[in-house]
Amino acid sequence: MEERTIQVNHCSTRKEKPKSDQLQFGRIFTDHMFVMDFTDPLGWHDARIVPYQPLTIDPSAMIFHYGQSVFEGLKAYLSPDGDAQLFRPEKNLQRLNQSNERLCIPQINEEFALGAIKKLVELEKDWIPGSEGTSLYIRPFIISTEPYLGVAPSRRYKFIVILSPVGAYYKEGINPVKIAVENKYVRAVSGGTGEAKTGGNYASSLKAQEMVAGSGYAQVLWLDGVERKYIEEVGSMNVFFKINGEVITPVLNGSILEGVTRNSVLQLLKHWEIPVTERKISMEELRQANKDGLLEEAFGTGTAAVISPIGQLTWNGQHIYINDGKTGEIAKRLYDTMTGIQYGMLEDPFNWIEKVKEKSNSVF
Amino acid sequence: MEERTIQVNHCSTRKEKPKSDQLQFGRIFTDHMFVMDFTDPLGWHDARIVPYQPLTIDPSAMIFHYGQSVFEGLKAYLSPDGDAQLFRPEKNLQRLNQSNERLCIPQINEEFALGAIKKLVELEKDWIPGSEGTSLYIRPFIISTEPYLGVAPSRRYKFIVILSPVGAYYKEGINPVKIAVENKYVRAVSGGTGEAKTGGNYASSLKAQEMVAGSGYAQVLWLDGVERKYIEEVGSMNVFFKINGEVITPVLNGSILEGVTRNSVLQLLKHWEIPVTERKISMEELRQANKDGLLEEAFGTGTAAVISPIGQLTWNGQHIYINDGKTGEIAKRLYDTMTGIQYGMLEDPFNWIEKVKEKSNSVF
Structure with missing residues (x-):
């Protein structure tokens, strides 16, 4: 070109x-x-x-x-x-x-x-x-x-x-949402188009969302299309969990979209020296962690909401309540830092901000 | 309405x-x-x-x-x-x-x-x-x-x-094509939109088709998205195999589109009292049948081609040659019968034909 x-x-x-x-x-x-x-x-x-x-x-x-x-x-x-x-x-x-x-x-x-x-x-x-x-x-x-x-x-x-x-996005302050774990419908599968931002992925997601919206769920949590065990994304956001002090997010596997917010959250957590891992994580592991009192936080990440705390997950009729339905410490810190950088209120240590009008803009 | x-x-x-x-x-x-x-x-x-x-x-x-x-x-x-x-x-x-x-x-x-x-x-x-x-x-x-x-x-x-x-579709007579079995990309998965005729299914199929077109393959044969073993469709057609006298087509499983031609072929075969089964069929079974000399025919079915005979399947570098690369008897009989009915040259025993202008059309 x-x-x-x-x-x-x-x-x-x-x-x-x-x-x-x-x-x-x-x-x-x-x-x-x-x-x-x-x-x-x-x-x-x-x-x-x-x-x-x-x-x-x-x-x-x-x-x-x-x-x-x-x-x-x-x-x-x-x-x-x-x-x-x-x-x-x-x-x-x-x-x-x-x-x-x-x-x-x-x-x-x-x-x-x-x-x-x-x-x-x-x-x-x-x-x-x-x-x-x-x-x-x-x-x-x-x-x-x-x-x-x-x-x-x-x-x-x-x-x-x-x-x-x-x-x-948050007119009345950042507030945790209820999420339904989706067992029937699948967003994407390895070998498909899940890691691309293309219309078909969103068209195929409408039905599951429609099915749960009436019951007060904000979004669905998508499981992998092969084993229907492993967590992929929540709605059209990436998802993070804090278990026993460690932050975990599903590893990119070909069917998960690599979010810019996801990438930024990973960098921030590492910068803060908070343990963070990208790996496969199953619903069963999450359920067990919750049972053991180790599931401390859950939140989605995306451009629209930046950070969207999850207060409840419902899976096969079982309710998993997280952090008493309140926004977690890490979710709050991430939200404040990300938006602070985005709006130019905080220092930008990673050079993430691009000014629209460069001082020496000679191209246009 | x-x-x-x-x-x-x-x-x-x-x-x-x-x-x-x-x-x-x-x-x-x-x-x-x-x-x-x-x-x-x-x-x-x-x-x-x-x-x-x-x-x-x-x-x-x-x-x-x-x-x-x-x-x-x-x-x-x-x-x-x-x-x-x-x-x-x-x-x-x-x-x-x-x-x-x-x-x-x-x-x-x-x-x-x-x-x-x-x-x-x-x-x-x-x-x-x-x-x-x-x-x-x-x-x-x-x-x-x-x-x-x-x-x-x-x-x-x-x-x-x-x-x-x-x-x-066939300018020089009906001719078998070469098909590449697709191992990397997946068309659809159970829980997705595979059984719906929606744009995203076709958008996601373009890449695999593009990858094999240069090597002389007419289409790809799609395997299931879960085990990557079972046959689903060929290009945008349903697919049939004749093994040891029996005709087999993949059973509708939620990720396969139910073709009108597929449905009509099933009816015709039953009418002719040719054994026909809808069931799961794996590439391994097909390879073995071919090895044993029992794979007699393979063909796709769809509105565009009606019947598209398959002369060769390539899977993991192995070539499976079918019926010496010639159109099989059943494929030919189905093609002649289907097109004969469609063009009004043959009797229409199933009442498949709908005249555009009814003799007593009073609605318009």
Whole structure:
């Protein structure tokens, strides 16, 4: 991809921005979006920022039939000095290319894509809400647009970035949730697409979620698709347990998505010299640890919630209560530190923050 | 769904039709398409036939992110008396609703949808090619269109039917293909979406297909995702083996798609009093049967090819040659009978054929 310029077509009228306290997740979008096309043999081309607008796509396009697509999710935060900043965006773009590889979608230039995201966020900086816990959600995604019903990789794609101002995940303080362990449905299996961020993984997860939502469970906990014993993820988050002083998270096995928050939590725990292990962990081990009084904390990690403490797990009708249904010490410390770094309130010892507007930004 | 009328908006100019001998699969579409919308709480509404045209969809629509979609594939054939006819279309619509159930998509009225398909095919009857082996491919599909990035079932959908004239699958006579047994990638697993016709299953299959295509293999043969021993499907077809006089096909286990052709083949074999069994069958059993000289035939079944004989299977570097690379007797008899019924050349003992224009059709 030799594309180096981004055409900007400004919208003529700006939408009204929502109030900070009325923000939801993913329902309102900003005034502009980034679009880039891929055709064979031209490659990625025609990078542009245009007014946010509907896509016009042939009904035979592959995205509507064979689900060849990938996406990412990250956020822009407003720092106390009024700067827009991103959290480890290069990790999201690396993962986007890993997902591309699995889904037979052509690679993107990660550096260029990061520049495009920064340019778009800078243009839409007024859309970043300022209240505590709010942010501007960034959704890069790639869809297959060749008008052809054959089952084969598309020869046309669109790479698009849209932005959505989102409210605080925890409006009334960080609170543990109830999780149902899923025995019937499986999210992903080794050899499948579980470690890629692709639409099909999410479509297949809807049914299990729907089945438990009525009983007051926030999410399901997914077990491995082979033995139905080992813990994989919780909802669309990675999951951690503290057992007898040691923090454990399922080891990446090909069917688990490698979260950027997961990776950051592992680094923080090591930095704090808290014992942490990536390994297989079964529901039976968890049940036994709880019985022995050794299961001290459980929490999910993801971009939306950052840290989501788990107060109860229900497995085959048995309830496992964790830390008296309260947020654990480590979950709290991780949440405070992660958000502190993300919002520029705390020191950034790992160089995780990427300012949207570099002081010596000469590219654009 | 109380919808009972279909508005028709005719196109002003008709496209030029391709010559029968230049037809490919799924690249050319007819002049019109059927569209129906779902919104909550209105349900399915606004059923209409309109000129074939691009869809205009918000970039935040769920189909672009979370792959919530289902589809079907069937064909319209021209009979010797010039009638357009369908092959067991009610089976496809039943399966569409089964897929809807798994994907949390609202049910459609199957009878109404069949009427809509017949009305559209009747309108586009001139598009059904007349040469041997050609047909009009019918693609009903449902996509989720709610503009929302939350991972939850969409509250808006479009049900669309598009039509594509397709050429003969076997241009130079029915010919056995080489198949690679897939050990690394998995198509689906019990508890997943394997028995639903949804985009994600096809997106996840692309990589394995791409890996073997360069070595002259037409498709991969998928093994089960748990033990990686048992045979599931071949490419996007069901698969049958004849061992020592008995025909065997993998039993439906939750991860295998129930093909309409598979179902019809089972009925035909029973009608002919040829021993046929649905059961688990492993690659090891197949290898041993071949070694013992008992593996007599192998073939895939699907709407596109009807019957696709397999002349060679390659598993862990070992080649299994079947019936000297020639089309087997049963495969040939099934192909001739199935296509004979589909094109109205043979008697239809099972009432599989549905005429597009009923003699006493008063609904439209």
